[in-house]
Amino acid sequence: MSTISSDVLLSTEELRARLVAVGQERYHHKHPFHLLMHEGRLTRSQMQAWALNRYYYQSQIPVKDAIILSRSNDAVFRRSWRKRIVDHDGVDGQPGGIEKWLRLAEATGLTAARVLSTAEILPGVRYAVDAYLQLVGQRSPLEAVASSLTEMFSRDLISLRLDALRQHYPWLESGLAYFTARLTQAPEDAEFAFDWVASHAGTREDQELAIGALKDKCAILWAQLDALYYSYIEPGWPPPGAFRMETA
């Protein structure tokens, strides 16, 4: 237990430590769906369900970042933040993150058209992703930026995942470009966002709001995997209308 009174400003390193603690407790690297994936215990159909559903999250990332851009009157901030939109939407014929994710989905055996339609995604995944758009649009700009700080934790998860995917699901190899790109993009983005949050959270209350926004973002990622686990692993009951696994 901290003995620091709750209205004392945290130092930058104390703030970082609080954010890291949120990730250790709540980031989706601990979710049972990911644990099974990394142990090689998911079937190709389960990997399809994951790729198809997670596509909806990927597709909304530039929308989320455009909302954040739209809330800033600082051209310096906007010039930095727009990198994220470029990374996801691509530039001059170079595929961005969304297109790379489609390659991953295709590597699982799905057609791009089926994924692009988003017709079969789980309602629970859709609601969680849409809640992310609500968060960045309706709460303070500080909280909107802070909600991106899950990127502080993503390099470690992606490093682990790349090894696990290559070992256990070698048929995915042609679809791994999304993750290799994120290995460098995510830490750059996280560093900028952390510095911005640290310098713009001028009171302890602001700092607590930023920490709360990161918790809420962790819950948004976690809920997507809950929906996948429930529908495609145990008990294995997707809701009416959602993607069904092929029976083996």
Place this chain on the structure above:
Amino acid sequence: MSTISSDVLLSTEELRARLVAVGQERYHHKHPFHLLMHEGRLTRSQMQAWALNRYYYQSQIPVKDAIILSRSNDAVFRRSWRKRIVDHDGVDGQPGGIEKWLRLAEATGLTAARVLSTAEILPGVRYAVDAYLQLVGQRSPLEAVASSLTEMFSRDLISLRLDALRQHYPWLESGLAYFTARLTQAPEDAEFAFDWVASHAGTREDQELAIGALKDKCAILWAQLDALYYSYIEPGWPPPGAFRMETA
């Protein structure tokens, strides 16, 4: 398969039949969580989880109806629709639906303060309920009204549930006023909403939008029970920060 061309207006009774078919396939009377509840197979802690989480849905119903009111310029419509807000918020010292739901939660052994805080509700439940507010605020008024048509199916479910609750969970008796009130309120509301949808859907496209809105509402109800099932029945993993059942 229907041989009717897709641009021919459905008759009122054809429209009703299509809506009823949506309910038969997708309404949450078929959800495994409800099936277990009605068979008497839920523990008191599982019933607490249900009452605590479903409270968030109840609490947002008048907000949802106020959004619908706010989108109408027809005083006749608004006079009818406001009944729903009165029913849920109460009048002159008579408890409304929200307060009755709190009595139900208390009958499971929870304190009202714990329920009112909404601190422990499942993120998946919160996102689904918030998606309902988005639906009625952002889609057409016709779709907003049509999304309420799950009330066409609720009397049968509540009748069945009242019998099951009295038989299997007699300690809930003091909390059942919510359901007895809804036995008459829901059919009245459904009749008004159906007539309004039938008379305001002037094209087949409108009719299909109304049917789609009802499907989407069914998914919103279903997703709440998915989150409950996953967290409190099987495999039984609530996300970080959510309500935990007492260990027996």
